[in-house]
Amino acid sequence: MSNYKFFFALSAAILLCIPACSQEFVQHTGTHLTVAGKPFRYSGPNIEWLGLEAYGPHDPSGPRYPSHFEVDDAFATALEMGAKVIRSQTMGDTVGCPQCIEPELGKFNDAAFQSSDYAIATAHKHDMRLIITLIGDCATCNGGGIGQYIAWSKKQNLQDFFTDPLLIAAYEHHIDAVLNHLNPLTGIRYKDDPTIMAWENCNMCGLISVLTGGGPAAIAQVAAWSETIGEHLKQVDSKHLYLDTTGIFRFYPKAIANASSDLVTFEYYPHWDSFLGAGAPPTTAETFSHDAAAVTAQGKVYIVNEFGWDRTDWKTAEDFQHVLDTLAHDPNVSGDDFWALQAH
Numbered sequence: 001m002s003n004y005k006f007f008f009a010l011s012a013a014i015l016l017c018i019p020a021c022s023q024e025f026v027q028h029t030g031t032h033l034t035v036a037g038k039p040f041r042y043s044g045p046n047i048e049w050l051g052l053e054a055y056g057p058h059d060p061s062g063p064r065y066p067s068h069f070e071v072d073d074a075f076a077t078a079l080e081m082g083a084k085v086i087r088s089q090t091m092g093d094t095v096g097c098p099q100c101i102e103p104e105l106g107k108f109n110d111a112a113f114q115s116s117d118y119a120i121a122t123a124h125k126h127d128m129r130l131i132i133t134l135i136g137d138c139a140t141c142n143g144g145g146i147g148q149y150i151a152w153s154k155k156q157n158l159q160d161f162f163t164d165p166l167l168i169a170a171y172e173h174h175i176d177a178v179l180n181h182l183n184p185l186t187g188i189r190y191k192d193d194p195t196i197m198a199w200e201n202c203n204m205c206g207l208i209s210v211l212t213g214g215g216p217a218a219i220a221q222v223a224a225w226s227e228t229i230g231e232h233l234k235q236v237d238s239k240h241l242y243l244d245t246t247g248i249f250r251f252y253p254k255a256i257a258n259a260s261s262d263l264v265t266f267e268y269y270p271h272w273d274s275f276l277g278a279g280a281p282p283t284t285a286e287t288f289s290h291d292a293a294a295v296t297a298q299g300k301v302y303i304v305n306e307f308g309w310d311r312t313d314w315k316t317a318e319d320f321q322h323v324l325d326t327l328a329h330d331p332n333v334s335g336d337d338f339w340a341l342q343a344h
Contacts, residue, residue, distance in 0.1 A: 023194040025239050026129060028262035031296040033334045041334055043327070044083035044128070045341035046306055047074050048137075050119040051090035052099055052112070056137025056144070063099050065115045070343035071122055078341060079126045085197055086123065087305060087337045089133040091116040092178045092199070096141055096148040101178065105152040105170060108177045120195050121185040129197035131243060131305070131337070132190075134175055136203030146205055158208050159218055162225035172232050175199075179237050191237035198241035200305070201229050204267055206246030206255075211275065219248050223255040230260025245305055249295065256298040263334075264295045267306035270313045285319075285326040292332035304336035 024036040033040040049055070050071060054062020078086060094100035094112065101112045116132075123130050141148040146161045153160075153167055161167050179191040179199070190196060206226075209218035223246070230242045241262040249255045249264055256264055270283040281287070288304060295302035304327060307313075314320040327336050 023124065023127075025194040026197045026241060028241055028301055031299060031301055031332065031334075033301055040084075042084035042129070043335065044085040044087070044337050045078055045081070046087045046089075046337050046339045047078070047341050048089045049342075050074070050086075050088040051092070051101075051116045052094050054139075055090050055094050055097070055100070056139045059139075063094075063097055065099060065112075066343070068118060071115070071119055073343045074341055075119075075122050075126050075128070077343075078128065083128060085129045085131060085335055085337065087131040087133070087200075088119065089136040089203060091119060091130070092132040092134045093136040093145055093203075094138075095135070095145050095174070096138060096151075102174050105149075106173060113181050113183075117183045117185050120183055120190075120193060124186070124195045128195075130195060131198045131200055132178075132196055133200040133203055133245070134178060135171065135201075135205070143208070144203070144205075146202070146208070158212070159214060159221065161205075162209075162221045168225065168228060171229070175229070175233060176236060179233070192239065194239070196240055198243040198263060199233055199237070200243040200245050201226055201233075202245060204245060204247040206248035206251075210248070210251055216252065219252045220254075222246050222248050223252055223258065226255065227258040227260055230258060234260055241301075243303075243305070250291070253294065253298075256295055256300055261300060263301045263303050265303050265305040266291055267339075268304065268313075269306075269308040271308070283313075285322040288323070288326050288333060289330050292330055296332045301334050302332055303334050306337065306339045309338050 026040060027034045049066055053064045053066050095102045097103060099112060101109060103109050135145040138145045138148055143150060143158050146158055149161055149167055149170060150158055180189055182189050206219065206222040209222050226244050226246050233242055242260055243263040243265065244261040245265050247266055268283055273280055273282055292302040309320060314323060327333050
């Protein structure tokens with residue numbers, strides 16, 4: 001082989017190797033996160049739309065794929081803010097629309113991965129990690145993404161998503177399609193890319209059982225579902241962390257002990273307190289520390305997946321500063337992502 005050809009082949013190999021070779025996977029070490037044996041704590045934004053704009057919440061102009069400018073602009077802003085981890089729902093969860101990853105049950109859209117491919121490559125360029133949701137919001141689905149699976153199966157009860165073997169298998173098929181996708185920009189399958197920090201099972205889906213009055217039995221079914229999904233995910237992908245965002249641990253503490261989960265979280269919006277019932281305590285800065293202690297006491301990592309930062313949630317700047325100080329200084333809090341960041 002000539003020197004020129006050798007150099008070209010070596011350069012191509014290095015470019016393809018960048019995501020896998022220049023980063024280590026984020027690990028769950030006791031009740032904390034580590035990278036290459038060193039402690040890892042983070043803050044960052046939610047950027048929901050990196051895979052698909054206007055999918056959830058609804059926007060009359062969408063859904064549509066974000067432009068490269070929008071993605072570049074959002075990551076540049078996050079970098080300027082000092083972000084280390086970005087959470088994005090639509091990079092893995094979209095169902096039931098022509099632009100979605102799964103437009104029809106069991107059928108997958110290669111074009112829909114292109115935005116996520118670009119976002120992953122951009123995240124790596126900025127030395128950021130990603131939390132990717134596998135089912136979440138859907139503005140045009142009755143009951144979110146879960147509701148789309150219910151509609152496809154012609155079921156009536158959202159709780160069936162957590163108990164029906166055929167629906168569980170359908171969701172696992174969606175997970176497999178996402179995890180096994182080969183990113184042509186990096187040459188790395190998603191399940192092998194350390195730019196991704198964690199896979200999230202759902203976006204507070206356990207509140208379906210809480211808010212519809214299903215009672216302890218229904219909430220226990222969500223906990224069992226979360227473990228089933230976690231076991232399946234880790235059979236396909238043993239490298240990444242599994243994040244339980246069912247939101248049920250406050251109502252069913254046994255869920256924290258699920259063997260497959262690495263991280264447990266809740267989403268914090270004081271203006272939602274009334275929806276959780278009259279018996280729910282008000283959300284304050286101390287709520288974060290209380291939940292963090294409950295999660296870490298059972299050997300899991302606690303992170304804050306979403307928290308509001310506007311005046312509908314915190315009445316004064318001092319209230320909000322107290323929240324930020326709590327997140328920064330409580331050693332049981334391993335990371336947080338505020339809601340939310342938009343592009344220009």
